[in-house]
Amino acid sequence: MEFEISGDELVNKVEELSGQNIFSCYQCGICTGSCPFAAEMDLGPRRMIASLIEGQVEVLQSNTPWICASCFQCVVRCPNDIDIAAVSEALRQMTQRRGFDHIDLSHIPAEERERIPQIAFVGSFRRMTR
Amino acid sequence: MSAEPRIGVYICHCGTNIADNVDVQQISKFAQGLDGVTISKDMMYACSGPSQQEIMVDIREQKLDRVVIAACTPRMHEPTFRAVLEQAGLNKYLLEFVNIREHDAWVHNDRDAATEKAKDLVRMGVARARLLRGYEEKEIPVGEEVLVLGGGISGIQAALELADADYHIHIVEKEPFLGGTMAQLGLTYPTLDCSTCILAPKLSQVERHPRIEILANSTVESVEGYVGNFTVTVSQKARFVTDACTSCDKCTEVCPVAIPNEFDVCLSKRKAIYKTFPQAVPAAYAIDFDTCLNKSNLLVCERCMEVCEPQAINFEMLQRTTRKLHIDTIIIATGAKPYDPSSIAEYGYGRYDNVITTLDFERIYAPTSPTDGDIIRPSDRATPKKIGYIQCVGSRKPNPALHQHPYCSRICCMISIKQALVIKSKIPDAQVTVYYMDIRAYGKGYEELYERARRAGIRFIRGLPGEIRENADKSVTFIGEDALLGRMYSNRYDLAVLSIGLEAQEDSRDISSLLGLARDTDGFFIERHPKLEPIDAPVMGIFLAGTAAGPKDIRESSTQAKAAASRASQLMRKGVFRKEALTAEIIEERCTGCKVCEEICPSHAISVDGVAHVTDALCAGCGLCTAACPEDAIDMRHYTDAQIIAQIDAALTEKPSEKVIVFTSYWCSYSGADMAGTARIKHSPNARIIRLLCCGRVKPEFALRALEKGAGGVLMATCHPGECHYERADLEARKQYELLKGILREAGIDDSRLAMEGVSAAEGKRFAEVINQLARKVTVLEPIPAKKLDIARQKLQEHKKDLQRVI
Numbered sequence: 001m002e003f004e005i006s007g008d009e010l011v012n013k014v015e016e017l018s019g020q021n022i023f024s025c026y027q028c029g030i031c032t033g034s035c036p037f038a039a040e041m042d043l044g045p046r047r048m049i050a051s052l053i054e055g056q057v058e059v060l061q062s063n064t065p066w067i068c069a070s071c072f073q074c075v076v077r078c079p080n081d082i083d084i085a086a087v088s089e090a091l092r093q094m095t096q097r098r099g100f101d102h103i104d105l106s107h108i109p110a111e112e113r114e115r116i117p118q119i120a121f122v123g124s125f126r127r128m129t130r
Numbered sequence: 131m132s133a134e135p136r137i138g139v140y141i142c143h144c145g146t147n148i149a150d151n152v153d154v155q156q157i158s159k160f161a162q163g164l165d166g167v168t169i170s171k172d173m174m175y176a177c178s179g180p181s182q183q184e185i186m187v188d189i190r191e192q193k194l195d196r197v198v199i200a201a202c203t204p205r206m207h208e209p210t211f212r213a214v215l216e217q218a219g220l221n222k223y224l225l226e227f228v229n230i231r232e233h234d235a236w237v238h239n240d241r242d243a244a245t246e247k248a249k250d251l252v253r254m255g256v257a258r259a260r261l262l263r264g265y266e267e268k269e270i271p272v273g274e275e276v277l278v279l280g281g282g283i284s285g286i287q288a289a290l291e292l293a294d295a296d297y298h299i300h301i302v303e304k305e306p307f308l309g310g311t312m313a314q315l316g317l318t319y320p321t322l323d324c325s326t327c328i329l330a331p332k333l334s335q336v337e338r339h340p341r342i343e344i345l346a347n348s349t350v351e352s353v354e355g356y357v358g359n360f361t362v363t364v365s366q367k368a369r370f371v372t373d374a375c376t377s378c379d380k381c382t383e384v385c386p387v388a389i390p391n392e393f394d395v396c397l398s399k400r401k402a403i404y405k406t407f408p409q410a411v412p413a414a415y416a417i418d419f420d421t422c423l424n425k426s427n428l429l430v431c432e433r434c435m436e437v438c439e440p441q442a443i444n445f446e447m448l449q450r451t452t453r454k455l456h457i458d459t460i461i462i463a464t465g466a467k468p469y470d471p472s473s474i475a476e477y478g479y480g481r482y483d484n485v486i487t488t489l490d491f492e493r494i495y496a497p498t499s500p501t502d503g504d505i506i507r508p509s510d511r512a513t514p515k516k517i518g519y520i521q522c523v524g525s526r527k528p529n530p531a532l533h534q535h536p537y538c539s540r541i542c543c544m545i546s547i548k549q550a551l552v553i554k555s556k557i558p559d560a561q562v563t564v565y566y567m568d569i570r571a572y573g574k575g576y577e578e579l580y581e582r583a584r585r586a587g588i589r590f591i592r593g594l595p596g597e598i599r600e601n602a603d604k605s606v607t608f609i610g611e612d613a614l615l616g617r618m619y620s621n622r623y624d625l626a627v628l629s630i631g632l633e634a635q636e637d638s639r640d641i642s643s644l645l646g647l648a649r650d651t652d653g654f655f656i657e658r659h660p661k662l663e664p665i666d667a668p669v670m671g672i673f674l675a676g677t678a679a680g681p682k683d684i685r686e687s688s689t690q691a692k693a694a695a696s697r698a699s700q701l702m703r704k705g706v707f708r709k710e711a712l713t714a715e716i717i718e719e720r721c722t723g724c725k726v727c728e729e730i731c732p733s734h735a736i737s738v739d740g741v742a743h744v745t746d747a748l749c750a751g752c753g754l755c756t757a758a759c760p761e762d763a764i765d766m767r768h769y770t771d772a773q774i775i776a777q778i779d780a781a782l783t784e785k786p787s788e789k790v791i792v793f794t795s796y797w798c799s800y801s802g803a804d805m806a807g808t809a810r811i812k813h814s815p816n817a818r819i820i821r822l823l824c825c826g827r828v829k830p831e832f833a834l835r836a837l838e839k840g841a842g843g844v845l846m847a848t849c850h851p852g853e854c855h856y857e858r859a860d861l862e863a864r865k866q867y868e869l870l871k872g873i874l875r876e877a878g879i880d881d882s883r884l885a886m887e888g889v890s891a892a893e894g895k896r897f898a899e900v901i902n903q904l905a906r907k908v909t910v911l912e913p914i915p916a917k918k919l920d921i922a923r924q925k926l927q928e929h930k931k932d933l934q935r936v937i
Contacts, residue, residue: 033596033610
């Protein structure tokens with residue numbers, strides 16, 4: 001996929017949207033070490049931040065911001081007070097603003113639709129679609 | 131001096147440095163025409179030997195009584211020319227130094243504009259020179275008595291240095307025994323030699339030294355006075371054991387009280403009569419009266435007394451005795467405190483048996499430990515085979531919600547590496563893993579130790595655990611991410627060791643208020659200058675040693691302690707201390723004794739007894755009192771109101787609306803302007819810089835005077851918040867600034883003419899930007915109607931009257 005944004009623009013945009021100082025990160029790893037979903041993520045919170053610092057625009061394709069449940073475990077333990085959940089949210093917004101939804105109702109099989117709790121259903125669509 | 135002054139003006143070419151951009155000869159001719167100038171010359175290099183000679187000859191032959199040098203920054207050559215004046219028989223305070231290089235020739239492209247500015251600067255210099263007065267510097271006698279506050283390694287090192295140089299030392303230690311944290315350690319890095327083995331000889335040297343008095347169990351109650359003349363009140367808790375004690379240890383065998391031993395971080399028990407370790411100093415045992423049964427006469431337990439053969443135990447001692455010491459210099463060696471990680475819930479310290487700190491571990495493996503140096507884990511006293519370390523516990527956590535500390539504690543990396551090697555040598559098949567975010571092995575021999583640890587099979591994993599979980603068998607599991615390999619880990623350990631940092635002592639606030647010292651946001655004492663005066667406290671005659679000023683290891687603490695001893699001895703060896711005459715002067719007939727000055731003085735130099743008195747030895751010259759005094763009853767020596775007003779008037783003689791009067795602080799913004807020069811950062815030639823020691827000196831009247839004389843704008847260039855050379859003078863300066871802003875607004879005057887900006891000594895670029903911005907803005911404004919200025923003046927008077935009434 002082509003990205004119409006440079007690495008510098010990306011990190012500036014994410015900082016603007018999230019209100020976080022991404023460059024204060026030490027890369028200590030406490031966030032990923034605290035994340036209940038880290039095993040499911042391709043990058044995990046620490047590498048998501050590292051990718052931003054290094055201007056890796058591929059981070060926009062990562063599954064990490066989408067798996068992030070905003071449980072704030074990383075946020076409360078971050079030594080530098082970075083709201084990593086807000087960074088995830090910023091990355092999700094950037095994808096959505098480019099016209100992409102992360103989930104599509106028609107792709108969810110009918111029987112699964114039955115099983116998903118309503119609140120999860122509504123929550124997912126609120127977070128992952130425009 | 132009522133006669134017309136005879137001023138000599140010397141304009142320096144500085145080779146081509148100044149002359150390329152300023153018409154030096156024109157300035158010299160111009161100066162000749164100024165009031166009070168007897169002789170004016172330009173010189174190729176004013177600082178050269180022949181030029182200095184020429185100036186001296188002129189002073190004598192022309193009977194000059196003032197000298198103005200227009201050259202580089204006074205930071206460079208003011209001392210040179212002060213010496214020239216003194217050699218020629220003039221008081222050094224009769225020199226005025228005008229900076230036409232850094233502040234002019236180097237920062238402007240337009241030669242005409244730079245020449246015009248140089249004219250103004252010289253005119254300002256001459257105007258001030260006319261009003262200069264000579265001052266005798268006070269000589270304060272300094273004797274040979276030293277107070278060393280704190281008996282840890284830093285205090286011990288400083289005390290021994292000074293005692294060996296024949297000074298008299300009083301060590302005040304709040305604990306019953308000397309040695310501090312170092313006494314608790316097992317081995318020391320990077321050489322892995324035993325801590326007690328290198329500390330104990332020092333301790334006995336201190337105890338034997340005829341010129342060292344140890345005041346253990348003691349605290350300082352009050353400190354009054356100044357360098358050479360401190361009166362220190364020390365309060366000593368009774369020890370109940372006299373020097374007759376032979377350390378036979380029979381008393382501890384019979385003492386029925388057993389309480390957790392703080393020295394062994396509560397891993398063992400001690401009695402109410404005790405000694406922390408065999409080589410402890412003072413050698414006499416001590417009775418901890420808070421736990422001794424013989425306390426409230428409810429139960430008379432005198433078992434220790436009964437078995438004591440030398441009859442060293444005396445329950446009749448006074449609970450507390452106070453003494454007054456006459457002290458000349460003070461060394462602060464109060465140390466730091468190991469961080470307590472109990473509040474970090476995810477690591478479970480205090481809840482999980484087998485999570486301990488590096489200090490706890492020192493008390494486990496140390497030769498003097500309760501296990502005699504055998505490594506065990508607390509839950510079952512078994513030998514741990516898998517041990518995990520977590521670095522940066524309590525350190526490098528700027529997030530305020532975590533209640534840890536933002537700084538690196540410097541010692542924890544090496545402590546963990548040291549302990550890991552100790553484990554490897556005592557339990558060869560042990561696996562030790564250190565979880566870190568950065569390893570800082572910065573000292574001599576430290577990197578080598580780190581490499582040795584890696585070669586010894588100690589694993590270093592980058593990525594701090596998110597949490598520790600306790601398992602059913604009391605082992606613990608670290609959960610986190612290996613950041614280098616990018617994969618999650620979940621590793622089980624028999625024992626977890628949290629590598630804790632250092633934090634400021636709980637009583638550092640009390641000590642700072644006793645001595646008038648400043649602390650940084652972390653509670654550590656601030657040095658006079660972070661780089662160039664890292665030993666001196668801001669108060670003359672007080673020096674800092676060891677971790678009281680920030681985390682340090684033993685080697686660095688010793689270095690600073692010995693340096694502190696050297697600084698103290700330098701002061702005492704001369705026997706006198708010459709105080710610069712830059713001090714506040716009370717105009718007694720105006721003083722109403724309102725105490726505003728006493729409260730505002732950051733140096734505690736003013737006391738009010740009917741009228742205010744200034745203790746010259748303490749006055750640092752910031753000038754806050756002069757600006758705050760509602761009666762205008764305080765002036766500043768060498769930076770007098772009259773001199774400052776003369777400079778303002780001189781600067782605004784021609785085309786005032788184009789000029790910005792810039793009040794600068796010598797320690798920050800003045801040097802920032804110098805830095806703009808050194809870096810040749812060109813900026814607007816409209817600034818007319820007035821050098822003060824601190825912008826706290828700026829009275830609202832000065833700024834108003836500038837506006838009345840038609841100045842386009844006024845800038846107070848201060849330090850950045852928290853960087854003040856005088857503790858908090860910047861905040862007081864801001865109050866004066868806000869007051870004047872309010873007055874201008876009330877009078878209907880555009881208050882953007884007045885600005886206050888922080889410029890540090892390193893910020894040449896920022897200085898240039900600030901000047902450009904203000905010059906662009908204010909020099910295009912319409913002149914202020916005289917009526918509005920009258921209103922402003924009136925409002926200021928009313929404000930002062932209100933202030934007087936309130937008081």
